[in-house]
Amino acid sequence: MRSIRLLRTSLQELFAHRLRASLALLGNGLGIASVLVLIGIGEGARQEVVRGIESFGADLLVVKAGKVQPVRGRVLQPQSQVSTLTVDDAEAITAECPEVSDAVPVHDQPAQIKFGQIATPTTVVGTLPPYFQVRRFTLVRGRTFSAAEERASRRVAVLGATVSETLFGGQDPLGEIIRVGRVPFEVIGVLQEKGVSPDGADEDDQIVVPLRAALRRVFQENYVEFIYAKAHSSDRVEPAEAQVRQLLRRRHRLDRRGRPDDFEIQNLLGVMETRVRASESFTLMVGGVASLSLLVGGFGILSVMLLSTRERCSEIGLRMAVGARRRDILGQFLGEALVLGVTGGVLGVGVGLASAAVVGRLTRWSTAISHELIVAAVAFSMAVGLVFGVIPALRAAGLDPIEALRRD
Amino acid sequence: MIRLADVGKSYQKGDAPPVHALRQIDLELGQGEMAAVVGPSGSGKSTLMNVLGLLDRPDQGCYQLEGQDVSGRSGDELAALRNRKIGFVFQSFYLLPRATAAENVELPLLYRDRSQMRRHALRALEEVGLGDRADHRPGELSGGQRQRVAIARALVNDPQLILADEPTGNLDSAVSESILSLFLELHRRGRTVLVVTHDEEVARCAERRIHIVDGRIVSDQRTDTRIPTGAN
Numbered sequence: 002m003r004s005i006r007l008l009r010t011s012l013q014e015l016f017a018h019r020l021r022a023s024l025a026l027l028g029n030g031l032g033i034a035s036v037l038v039l040i041g042i043g044e045g046a047r048q049e050v051v052r053g054i055e056s057f058g059a060d061l062l063v064v065k066a067g068k069v070q071p072v073r074g075r076v077l078q079p080q081s082q083v084s085t086l087t088v089d090d091a092e093a094i095t096a097e098c099p100e101v102s103d104a105v106p107v108h109d110q111p112a113q114i115k116f117g118q119i120a121t122p123t124t125v126v127g128t129l130p131p132y133f134q135v136r137r138f139t140l141v142r143g144r145t146f147s148a149a150e151e152r153a154s155r156r157v158a159v160l161g162a163t164v165s166e167t168l169f170g171g172q173d174p175l176g177e178i179i180r181v182g183r184v185p186f187e188v189i190g191v192l193q194e195k196g197v198s199p200d201g202a203d204e205d206d207q208i209v210v211p212l213r214a215a216l217r218r219v220f221q222e223n224y225v226e227f228i229y230a231k232a233h234s235s236d237r238v239e240p241a242e243a244q245v246r247q248l249l250r251r252r253h254r255l256d257r258r259g260r261p262d263d264f265e266i267q268n269l270l271g272v273m274e275t276r277v278r279a280s281e282s283f284t285l286m287v288g289g290v291a292s293l294s295l296l297v298g299g300f301g302i303l304s305v306m307l308l309s310t311r312e313r314c315s316e317i318g319l320r321m322a323v324g325a326r327r328r329d330i331l332g333q334f335l336g337e338a339l340v341l342g343v344t345g346g347v348l349g350v351g352v353g354l355a356s357a358a359v360v361g362r363l364t365r366w367s368t369a370i371s372h373e374l375i376v377a378a379v380a381f382s383m384a385v386g387l388v389f390g391v392i393p394a395l396r397a398a399g400l401d402p403i404e405a406l407r408r409d
Numbered sequence: 410m411i412r413l414a415d416v417g418k419s420y421q422k423g424d425a426p427p428v429h430a431l432r433q434i435d436l437e438l439g440q441g442e443m444a445a446v447v448g449p450s451g452s453g454k455s456t457l458m459n460v461l462g463l464l465d466r467p468d469q470g471c472y473q474l475e476g477q478d479v480s481g482r483s484g485d486e487l488a489a490l491r492n493r494k495i496g497f498v499f500q501s502f503y504l505l506p507r508a509t510a511a512e513n514v515e516l517p518l519l520y521r522d523r524s525q526m527r528r529h530a531l532r533a534l535e536e537v538g539l540g541d542r543a544d545h546r547p548g549e550l551s552g553g554q555r556q557r558v559a560i561a562r563a564l565v566n567d568p569q570l571i572l573a574d575e576p577t578g579n580l581d582s583a584v585s586e587s588i589l590s591l592f593l594e595l596h597r598r599g600r601t602v603l604v605v606t607h608d609e610e611v612a613r614c615a616e617r618r619i620h621i622v623d624g625r626i627v628s629d630q631r632t633d634t635r636i637p638t639g640a641n
């Protein structure tokens with residue numbers, strides 16, 4: 002109570018110079034705001050990567066057919082059509098790799114699809130029913146196809162959200178017949194929107210159909226392009242990868258002839274970890290640069306407080322004459338600097354949040370400013386106020402009362 | 410209540426010969442006394458007030474305030490003594506320009522634990538006849554009123570000793586007179602008042618007149634006061 006009253010009279014004098022005090026607040030506030038925005042952008046990028054991994058499935062291995070094969074010192078590009086992976090491989094993985102809970106063969110290819118007069122290019126994904134669960138797709142309407150339907154090469158299709166929107170707009174697509182190339186498929190379901198996968202593909206821009214139907218009717222192929230193998234959990238991905246590799250090498254008879262792998266296993270976690278690390282170091286770097294602007298804000302507070310203590314000599318002298326101890330004067334001016342720091346910090350948080358929102362809207366970068374970051378920003382600018390307020394406050398407290406009174 | 414014995418204070422600037430602002434001052438001031446300090450400019454009046462007010466330490470001699478030797482006290486102890494025992498009134502009033510009269514008067518209370526600050530401040534303002542100006546800022550008050558606010562601030566902690574260094578120096582003669590009668594009033598209510606002044610009128614009113622020349626007390630006379638003294 003006493004100190005609040007004390008600080009009030011004190012702040013009245015400080016803020017009597019409005020422009021000056023506002024400039025100090027501005028310097029400090031903009032520093033805080035820029036740190037907040039930059040860290041927010043970096044953190045947003047990191048979270049997007051993490052979200053990507055999570056939506057794709059951090060427990061997922063992708064076994065791709067074909068691999069760059071060094072043959073007699075030359076490097077052959079993977080052939081455009083590599084026919085090394087089969088549906089049987091996928092079944093074998095499910096059956097024989099205890100670390101893998103499910104393995105789903107996939108063959109996908111771009112294709113033109115049509116409904117009435119509307120046509121759109123998309124990706125046709127031929128696969129087995131566990132695909133939806135392994136890739137964490139959920140339905141907004143209809144149903145997925147069953148294993149029996151798959152075995153029977155039924156021509157049914159589950160539409161991605163984008164495709165459904167393009168072909169049907171607001172209409173109900175269930176039961177409608179679309180054409181993939183020339184082949185008619187009946188729409189039986191629509192997938193929930195999922196967003197962009199970590200490798201940049203729009204996973205809503207696809208249709209999912211039974212593998213057998215796709216291979217025979219659409220692609221005229223009999224191999225699969227890749228197999229999704231789901232480990233029991235994201236930290237069992239590595240042993241799962243080892244088992245899959247061992248099994249496939251045996252099945253493809255690579256060991257006996259000492260051949261390199263004719264497939265490639267991608268482990269998303271590994272790929273994404275480097276990306277996360279990159280975005281984190283970006284955050285750290287820009288955060289560091291932006292912290293320099295906090296220093297600038299600090300110097301603003303320093304100079305305002307120095308000016309203020311110099312101009313208010315007679316006030317300081319008078320306070321001492323009526324009984325202020327050195328520590329009272331010290332506390333008073335530290336308090337003022339603290340108020341400048343906190344006010345600047347709060348202002349900065351406001352400006353920072355607003356500009357992060359603007360940046361987010363203009364650039365499609367997602368920014369993430371956490372509560373912790375906001376608290377840290379205010380605390381930091383409080384600390385800046387304190388640190389840069391120490392010198393002026395010590396100066397004020399060190400004045401001799403008579404000289405201070407006489408000075409102006 | 411005040412006793413100075415052989416007090417001296419000198420200032421040394423570089424190689425110049427030292428300036429003796431005070432030399433061998435012996436002075437006693439009793440409880441409830443009112444004294445005027447007069448003397449030419451530069452004679453050491455302000456220095457004496459600063460020493461008496463514990464703002465300055467003498468180089469030499471002994472100062473007893475209410476029987477206590479204050480020579481060896483720390484800065485914080487002196488601040489506390491100033492806060493409780495001494496009220497200052499200066500030539501230039503030293504009011505905080507953005508604070509109201511009441512807030513200015515409260516200032517000494519902020520440096521000690523005291524409840525009901527506003528009530529004390531208002532009472533002090535009433536004592537100087539400004540009870541109705543509590544919420545005015547110094548800029549909205551006349552010179553004489555400002556000095557009254559400063560006097561209220563000096564009174565608010567109920568100090569034993571009031572030290573006024575040329576309190577009417579910035580005021581015209583009519584206003585000076587009212588400030589002067591205010592000091593006489595305070596004196597009549599039993600406070601110990603010491604006033605530095607060039608103003609003959611003021612000096613004549615005090616029951617005691619201390620004349621300083623060149624850092625020395627050259628005369629210390631009790632005069633016939635027009636206003637009868639005595640506690641309350």
Ligand SMILES: Nc1ncnc2c1ncn2[C@@H]1O[C@H](COP(=O)(O)OP(=O)(O)OP(=O)(O)O)[C@@H](O)[C@H]1O
Pocket residue numbers: 420421422428429430448449450451452453454455456457
């Ligand atoms: N800080 C200082 N440094 C050097 N000399 C000083 C200092 N303070 C006072 N003096 C000197 O001490 C002497 C007494 O000064 P003081 O201010 O006490 O005089 P005064 O009687 O109050 O004068 P005035 O009537 O003009 O106010 C003067 O000669 C002055 O120059």
Ligand SMILES: [Mg+2]
Pocket residue numbers: 454455456574
């Ligand atoms: Mg003087």
